[in-house]
Amino acid sequence: MALAQAIAQKAGGDLLDAGCGSMPYRSIAIPHVRSYDGLDIEARAPGVRYICSLTDMSPVASEAYDTVLCSEVLEHVA
Numbered sequence: 001m002a003l004a005q006a007i008a009q010k011a012g013g014d015l016l017d018a019g020c021g022s023m024p025y026r027s028i029a030i031p032h033v034r035s036y037d038g039l040d041i042e043a044r045a046p047g048v049r050y051i052c053s054l055t056d057m058s059p060v061a062s063e064a065y066d067t068v069l070c071s072e073v074l075e076h077v078a
Helices: 002-010 026-032
Strands: 014-018 035-040 048-051 067-069
Touching: 002 026, 014 026, 026 035
Parallel strands: 014 035, 014 067, 035 048
Antiparallel strands: none
């Protein structure tokens, strides 16, 4: 899986999974990052930290994350 390989090679520090859904990449990311937080428009899995839209991420502090994962999401954003 190309995305899993990219996560393993590129992710680091604190990671925000923007549009995390059911968090299918959490187990792949955890060994490579200091922390993992999810963001989505609704909690589809336990542990989603931010409930908001990608068009208004005001609950997320500026520069709070070193890595942002955004997979299979942008086609759903106006």
